[in-house]
Amino acid sequence: MKPITLLFLFLFGVTSVSFSQSHVIPTPQFYEQSPGESFKFSILIADITGLPKGTSDVLLSWNNTFRHLVEKKSDAIPVALKVRLHQTTEKHPENDFYELSFNGKFADIQYTTPASLLYAYSTLLQLIEDEGNQLSIHPFTLKDHAQFPWRGLHLDVCRHFFTVDEVKRYIDIMSFYKYNTFHWHLTDDQGWRIEIKKYPLLTEIGAYRDSTLNDHYNTSPRTWNTEHYGGFYTQEQIKEVVRYASDRGVTIVPEIEMPGHARAALAAYPQLSCTGMQQPVTGLWGVFDDIFCSKQETISFLQDVLTEVIELFPSEYIHIGGDEAPKTRWKACEKCQNNIRNHQLKDEHELQSWFIRQMDEFLTKKGRKLIGWDEILEGGLSPNAAVMSWRGEEGGIAAANEQHEVVMTPGSHCYFDHYQGDSQTEPLAFGGYTPLEKVYAYNPVPAGISAENKQYILGAQANLWTEYIADFKQVEYMVYPRALAMIQNTWSENKPDYQTFIQTLSNRQFDLLKAWNVNYALSFAKPVFQITKEDRGIVITGTSIEKNPVNMALKCTSQKKGKELIIMGSSIYFSRSGSDTKTYRITAFENKFHSSSTINFINHKGIGLDIEFITPPNKRYAHNLESTLIDGILGARPWNGSQWLGFNQGNVEFIVRTDEKINYKSVIASALNATTSWIHLPESIIVYASDDGNNWKEIARQKVTGEQTKIALKGKHKQLKFVYTALEAIPEGMPGEGYKPFTFLDELIFE
Numbered sequence: 001m002k003p004i005t006l007l008f009l010f011l012f013g014v015t016s017v018s019f020s021q022s023h024v025i026p027t028p029q030f031y032e033q034s035p036g037e038s039f040k041f042s043i044l045i046a047d048i049t050g051l052p053k054g055t056s057d058v059l060l061s062w063n064n065t066f067r068h069l070v071e072k073k074s075d076a077i078p079v080a081l082k083v084r085l086h087q088t089t090e091k092h093p094e095n096d097f098y099e100l101s102f103n104g105k106f107a108d109i110q111y112t113t114p115a116s117l118l119y120a121y122s123t124l125l126q127l128i129e130d131e132g133n134q135l136s137i138h139p140f141t142l143k144d145h146a147q148f149p150w151r152g153l154h155l156d157v158c159r160h161f162f163t164v165d166e167v168k169r170y171i172d173i174m175s176f177y178k179y180n181t182f183h184w185h186l187t188d189d190q191g192w193r194i195e196i197k198k199y200p201l202l203t204e205i206g207a208y209r210d211s212t213l214n215d216h217y218n219t220s221p222r223t224w225n226t227e228h229y230g231g232f233y234t235q236e237q238i239k240e241v242v243r244y245a246s247d248r249g250v251t252i253v254p255e256i257e258m259p260g261h262a263r264a265a266l267a268a269y270p271q272l273s274c275t276g277m278q279q280p281v282t283g284l285w286g287v288f289d290d291i292f293c294s295k296q297e298t299i300s301f302l303q304d305v306l307t308e309v310i311e312l313f314p315s316e317y318i319h320i321g322g323d324e325a326p327k328t329r330w331k332a333c334e335k336c337q338n339n340i341r342n343h344q345l346k347d348e349h350e351l352q353s354w355f356i357r358q359m360d361e362f363l364t365k366k367g368r369k370l371i372g373w374d375e376i377l378e379g380g381l382s383p384n385a386a387v388m389s390w391r392g393e394e395g396g397i398a399a400a401n402e403q404h405e406v407v408m409t410p411g412s413h414c415y416f417d418h419y420q421g422d423s424q425t426e427p428l429a430f431g432g433y434t435p436l437e438k439v440y441a442y443n444p445v446p447a448g449i450s451a452e453n454k455q456y457i458l459g460a461q462a463n464l465w466t467e468y469i470a471d472f473k474q475v476e477y478m479v480y481p482r483a484l485a486m487i488q489n490t491w492s493e494n495k496p497d498y499q500t501f502i503q504t505l506s507n508r509q510f511d512l513l514k515a516w517n518v519n520y521a522l523s524f525a526k527p528v529f530q531i532t533k534e535d536r537g538i539v540i541t542g543t544s545i546e547k548n549p550v551n552m553a554l555k556c557t558s559q560k561k562g563k564e565l566i567i568m569g570s571s572i573y574f575s576r577s578g579s580d581t582k583t584y585r586i587t588a589f590e591n592k593f594h595s596s597s598t599i600n601f602i603n604h605k606g607i608g609l610d611i612e613f614i615t616p617p618n619k620r621y622a623h624n625l626e627s628t629l630i631d632g633i634l635g636a637r638p639w640n641g642s643q644w645l646g647f648n649q650g651n652v653e654f655i656v657r658t659d660e661k662i663n664y665k666s667v668i669a670s671a672l673n674a675t676t677s678w679i680h681l682p683e684s685i686i687v688y689a690s691d692d693g694n695n696w697k698e699i700a701r702q703k704v705t706g707e708q709t710k711i712a713l714k715g716k717h718k719q720l721k722f723v724y725t726a727l728e729a730i731p732e733g734m735p736g737e738g739y740k741p742f743t744f745l746d747e748l749i750f751e
Helices: 053-065 115-128 164-176 235-247 263-267 296-312 329-334 334-343 348-365 394-401 435-442 451-456 472-479 482-491 498-515
Strands: 009-015 029-032 038-041 044-046 077-085 098-102 105-109 135-137 141-146 150-156 181-185 250-257 317-320 371-372 386-389 405-409 431-433 457-462 526-531 537-543 553-558 564-569 573-577 582-590 595-603 609-614 643-646 654-664 666-671 684-690 695-705 709-711 717-727 745-748
Touching: 009 695, 029 038, 053 115, 053 164, 077 654, 098 115, 098 371, 105 115, 115 472, 115 498, 150 164, 150 595, 164 181, 164 235, 164 472, 181 457, 235 296, 296 317, 296 348, 296 498, 296 582, 317 348, 317 537, 329 348, 334 348, 371 457, 394 405, 394 451, 435 482, 435 498, 451 457, 457 482, 472 482, 526 595, 537 582, 654 745, 684 709, 717 745
Parallel strands: 044 077, 077 105, 150 181, 150 457, 181 250, 250 317, 317 371, 371 386, 386 405, 405 457
Antiparallel strands: 009 038, 009 077, 029 141, 038 135, 098 105, 098 141, 526 537, 537 573, 553 564, 553 582, 582 595, 609 654, 643 745, 654 717, 666 709, 666 745, 684 695, 684 717
């Protein structure tokens, strides 16, 4: 057979361009430039006739996508790309080891697995420089392998449905960046998306809903889109996507939710619930009391479903969910209570463990492994189960120390449905704040795991839940470039610092994403406002992505008087002198990425005061600890984690100090109410006063009824102690019931 032309490489000159570090993402484990200069060329030829058809099709597809990197028209001498199986048996194929080099005469790929060949070629494409009418590459030697065997991206197709072509596109881009696991969330309360031939009503009824919530879950009053909405994948389509992913080195892990998040299935087969009550597929987000009953009929049904799922997906792991399953119905269900007695279980949590164990034993007999969210730890972890740790790292630490396999995916760093920038200017999102820099900082191996048990950390995964993501362009916006930060954490053992990563994005990777026509976000590049306390007030500084003050225009508009003041420079000072409270709108402009950021600033009598926290905030929500409550900036709604202080230790106590006695008429205390995120308002606020910090007197007590509580203050005082009385536990029937709620606090506006 004739060689299949990937590209033709013609050598016709040299240039002195040199790079001290590769701009490949994920960063290779070893990369070294050879002495000499960069070579200019136009095209490259490769013989890939011996490769599997799927692999060669992927390489040809990538060439089509990156045509500007692989083909220039010019007369020159061709140089070949060698593609060959690695001959060194010492190299372990399980971590997808490959070697790649270029010596000015030919490029050489030595691979150990089909996936590693794709990884090598992706790396080569990223090393080629497009210089307009020619291409160039510097001679180099590169050896690379994956740090973790699980490098995952997740997509929820239940809250909003995405077509086969869109799912394939999702897999295309993740495979180019060396992700190898696609977690496909196929069933939930709002839609059942996979055809099960034995139970046709699952898709006839469960795949469609007649209403979908508008705006955010916490918006009041709620409104609805009453359009009939839904869709599902046939088994033939599933097989097609599985083959497509396999050709790209990606394993699909399907998720069939149980026992919770079952409303779509129960709409089709209500007899599988505890009550038997007929209910429609819900268009509301959240957690629902109606879950699968633990009776044998349900167990048999779900094992029938898993039987068909196993036939469609060759993956080692099958995800069964296991999260957010309220026990309200089980507590009132005679059959569930009989199960507890008959199996000598302690409570409903152990009943869920028993339920999961039935699936674990079933999957084990089928030669598969069960994986579930970290709630499956409650009541005892099933013997063969793996854990996906999402409620922080604690579940993953516990499971690994019990020598169970773990995938780390804590919401603090790995949930891409969270905001990545200012929630007032970003598209509507679930909540929380997970900017690019925070994703990049994540380490999949948390402290607290013994050295011998670190081997049980399979890797990490980023999750995209789609309650507020109705189209695929928005999917891409939420995933990229954050997915490029996450793959650095799971592939690279020695990733560069964040600023170098940002330079790589802007100098190279955005061009590649544009070639894919990806709708990536530039939220990370918007200027940010740094707040510092200074002499009876604060200074607001406009700061670039490089974290250096830059020459920006700060447009300061008084909302009260409607006047506009333009201040050129990088900072502005506000004093807390005895003037009345005023609100300003401040905008910082930055030229490199042509972006801007705006905040509303409240200049009140308390800005810049000193605060001592007797109750420390949770480390995940302790941003700008010294200034968040007195910086003049209200936390946004929907909530952004960088604009609030979050506490989950019960009551919250702190002291506000001044350097002289001040007569405050009142203070407006801000708190957040976001119960779906386990964030609840405190019950009351008590204010004490003191002049010496030792003797305290109660001067105010106010019940909290909303997000802003106005408290009248009496007398002149130097120190004020605030005590927020929190709920002891989240009420029954609400998300996170029984757990300690979070209390999120923001600005204290002194009048």
